[in-house]
Amino acid sequence: MQRIGVFVCWCGSNIAGTVDVQAVSDALKNEPGVVFSTNYQYMCSQAGQDMIINAVKEHNLTGIVVCSCSPRMHEATFRRTAQAAGLNPYMVEIANIREQCSWVHKDIPTGTEKAIILGKAAVAKVNLNTPLTPGESPVTKRALVIGGGIAGIQTALDIADAGFPVDIVEKKPTIGGKMAQLDKTFPTLDCAACILTPKMVDVAQNDKIRIFSYSEVTDVKGFVGNFDVTIKKNARYVKEDICTGCGACVEKCPMKKVPNEFNLGMDNRSAIYIPFAQAVPKVATIDPNACNMLKNGKCGLCARVCAAGAIDYTQKDEYIEEKYGAIVVATGFNPISMDKFDEFAYNQSKDVITSLEFERLTNAAGPTAGKLLRPSDGKHPHTIVFVQCVGSRCDACAEKGKEYCSKICCMYTAKHAMLTRDKYPDTDVYVFYIDVRTPGKNFDEFYRRAVEEYGVHYVKGMVGKVVPEGDKLKVQASDLLENKQLHIDADLVVLAAAIEPDKSARPLATMLTASMDTNDFFTEAHPKLRPVESPTAGVFLSGACQGPKDIPETVSQAGAAASKVIGLLAKDKLTGNPCIAHSNELMCNGCSSCERVCPYGAITYEDKEFRMPDRTTLVRRIAVVNPAVCQGCGACTVACPSGAMDLHGFASGQIMAEVDAICK
Amino acid sequence: MNNKYLYEDLLRMSGVNPKKCMRCGKCSATCPAYDEMEYHPHQFVSMVENGDIEPLLNSDSLYKCLTCFACVDRCPRGVEPAKLVEAVRLAAVRKQGANHLKADSVPDMLDDETPQQLIVSAFRKYSK
Structure with a gap:
């Protein structure tokens, strides 16, 4: 027969507010096997844990029932307490009387009754518990980072810095992600390329880091410390180790009318291409959907001009199997499609663009070499309207848009508006906003500068519709503070589109058995205390795959994820779970x-x-x-x-x- | 709130929850009848929410709404202001003895393009 001690936690008023804790500890005193029962304000505190240890010694307890929060919160804590008291840690059972009881009930009699029942169940289980000893498993000292944007790059660099090998899998031909497409970055306005490309070079030159570009993860097996991952290297029809990135093939390729995805389709590239000048790896890739040689067997010009002999039209997709100890997800985000937002005429006029397209239009390496010109006629726009919250903060039941705030739009719109006024003082710039949200270091100061020093017109209200008429865009909008409807003849309209997780995230989460929320953002193990870990052991989260984030936040989270990975890889053995x-x-x-x-x-x-x-x-x-x-x-x-x-x-x-x- | 019963009636009749409004003003931005109105769509929502319903009942704005549903379509929060306007209009119409359309005034409003059907339904809706 077991000698069981019952410890009922008040959790301050979290439990004691709706559960009569004294009644619970009194009721459980009479259960079979129970020899001691008490309650205390904070069982997880040092004093609470000491109370358990003393009771074990005093009453010769062989089993412990803690009526407290979810076992996901403190089971590990109380198992350590049991161990400290000389008991087997698996002789502890938690009755969840907080999340599944006090938090969901409103009146004390119901809450108390349920807490007693849950406590009885835990006592019944402990009566049959046996001591368990966990096994050990080895750790493969190599990490996998999925996604090669700034989040993945920073995580990989930090892990490699600690001496562990890291592989980056990136589905695009180059690493760099969204940050490589940006012009300047708020709130300091340093150029994105100037701060990102050196990091990309660091990745390329680091002998601990391998880059699998133009590749994707197709299968994940195993568990923490011992993942078996299959990586599919898509055929790029260019031998990566031989190609020098000289660009001769790109110049000679006759298929020059392929929409350039790096510039969001605002100009064209050739069928064989290098996404941008600072690409890493700087290797050409043939687009099989555009290349005449691959489609019809006619052409072969690139192979003829390639001095290194790197072109290989017969290349096949390659599957690589590799073992990893830890996996970091850094799959990032995309702006949502504007197709459902007919009122802004995005599909009717080339001069209605998204903010990411605006970044390319003002980027020195973009389709207009950094000159702000209208996509339709190449003329300089004089009146520019920015619309915030397009698809963000929508009702959950609405057919379009996302329920969350996309977080980055207020600041990048302030940046766009400010830079436009700085470079082109002859422009009139309007920003239509619902709220301006600037919680971040030097963020509000930045927004106020846009208003006060650069004369950007911030208007509280939304744009209702945009109608292309002649070479103008008729913008109809609210000015809520003036209680007026505004009519503006704009030359360019910029939509701050909501952001959403990359489409590859959902199938990846299935492969990793990592949980996601309803918006397909990866869920963290604890929203406050374990923000960079997935609930799935050995899977870590970095950057916007977990929620909308700006660059400073992404980099901090990337470093945090790396430190968690390093902590895991530094262990020689992992203690397993004996409940098998x-x-x-x-x-x-x-x-x-x-x-x-x-x-x-x-x-x-x-x-x-x-x-x-x-x-x-x-x-x-x-x-x-x-x-x-x-x-x-x-x-x-x-x-x-x-x-x-x-x-x-x-x-x-x-x-x-x-x-x-x-x-x- | 002064008009607690009327407020609850309006919510029940319209199926609208004005508390969902985030004050973005897209309804008023999109409204084609904006200039005709004393109270604009976003004001309907906030005034009903605050129980400030009397001025709406007595305002001509009620009959300026075209029920084009542009605001319903574009409201990011799914508040559906036009349905609320319609509910206030119904509340006004249901007041006994309040004739909003008198037979004498009809000839002045007519032109060749007005269908018979419109006049009949207008009488049904706006007169008691």
């Missing part, structure tokens, strides 16, 4: 049901000799669980028709005892 499956060989009939449902490939079969009562020998096929691979998900225990599979720490008998205690 095991098969009872006497009951197993080798039917393979468990093997089919196991998502980790942890189950194999072996033929084992059994000695029969009549002294003959029988060979039977039985299931064997690999403890290093099993994650304790329990799928096999459900699938097993003979009841041979069971889970340590969550045995069927324990679960049934809990159910009985609840239903009693």
Whole structure:
């Protein structure tokens, strides 16, 4: 028989506000096996933990029930407490009377009744608990960073700096991401290329970092410390190790009418291309959808002009398998499509553009060499209207747009407006805003400068519609403070489109079994205390894949993710989870049901000799669980028709005892 | 709030929750009848929310709304101001003895393009 101690936490008023904690500890005192029961304001505090340790010693406790917050919050804490008191850490059970009780109930009688029931269930389970010892698994000392934007670059550099090898997988032909497309960066207005390209070169020259560009992750198996990842290197039809990036092929290529995605389709590139001058790796790539040689077998000009002999029209996609200890997701963002926002005439007029297109229009390396010219007729625009919150902060039920604030638009619009007024004082610049949100170091000062020093017209209100008429854009908008409807003849309209996670994020999350929110942003393990870790062990988050972020925030998060990875890779062995499956060989009939449902490939079969009562020998096929691979998900225990599979720490008998205690 | 019952009636009739409004003014920005109105679409939403409904009931603005639903289509918060305007209009119409369309005034409004149907439905809607 166990000697169980029950410890009911008030969690300040979080639990005690809706649960009569004294009644709970009194009620549980009479449960079978319970020899001690008490309650305290903060069980997780040092004083609370000391209370547990003393009670274990004083009452010779063999099991502990803590009625407190979710086990995801403090199970590890109380297991350490048990260990400090000389108990096996797996003799602790948590009854979640906060998230699943006090926070969801309003009146004390209901909350108290439920807390007592949850406590009884935990007591029933501890009565059947057995001490468990976790196994150990090795750590592959190499990290994978998925995405080569500023988030991925910074994470990779920081991990490599600690001496661990890192691979970056980037689906575009070059690393650099969105930041490489920007002109200047707020609030200091340093040029994006000037601060990003040296980092890209650092990545290329770092002997700890490998770049898989034009590649994608197609499969992930394994678990923390031991991921097996398949990377697909798309055929670029150019031998990466031979190409010098001289650009002779790009010049000679006759297919020059391919929309240039780096400039968001505002100019054209050739079928063989290098995205931009500072690309890393600086290697040409053939676009198979545009190249005449690949499509029809006619041309071959690039192969003829390539002095290095790097062109290879027969190149095939290549699959690489590599082991990693940790995976960092840095898949970034994209502006949303403007197709559903007909009122702004984005698809009707070339002079209605998104802010990212505006970045390219003002970038010295962009389609207009940095001169602000209208895309339709190449004329200098005099009246420019910026529209904020296009698709951001929409109602959850609305058919278009996103519910969240995209966070970066207020600041980049202030930057665009300010730079335009600085360079072209003859322009009239209007910014239509709902709120101007500038929480960041030197951010509000920056916005006020745009208004006060540069004379940007900030108007509180939204633009209702934009109608192209002749060479003008008729903008109809609200000025809420004046209570007027404004009519502006604009030359250029710039839409601050909401941002959304990259489309590759969702399938990647499935591969990684990492959780996402309804907007496809990756979920962090704890929104405040574990912001760069995914709830899936060994998977870390960097940059805008976790939520909208500006560059300073992305870089900080990238560094934080790297430090978490370094902490993991610095370990030689990882302590596993002892709550794993095991098969009872006497009951197993080798039917393979468990093997089919196991998502980790942890189950194999072996033929084992059994000695029969009549002294003959029988060979039977039985299931064997690999403890290093099993994650304790329990799928096999459900699938097993003979009841041979069971889970340590969550045995069927324990679960049934809990159910009985609840239903009693 | 002065007009608690009327306020709740309007919300029930329109299905609109004015608290969802984030004061962006896109409804008024998009309204083709803006210049005709004393109270503009965004004001309808905030005035109803504040229980300031009497001025709306007595304002000509009620009958200036074309029910074109541009504001309904474009409102990013799904507030649907035109439905609220329609509800206030109904509340006004339902007041006993309040005739908003008198037979004598119809001939002045007519032109060759006005369909019969419009006159009939206008009588049904605006007179008691």
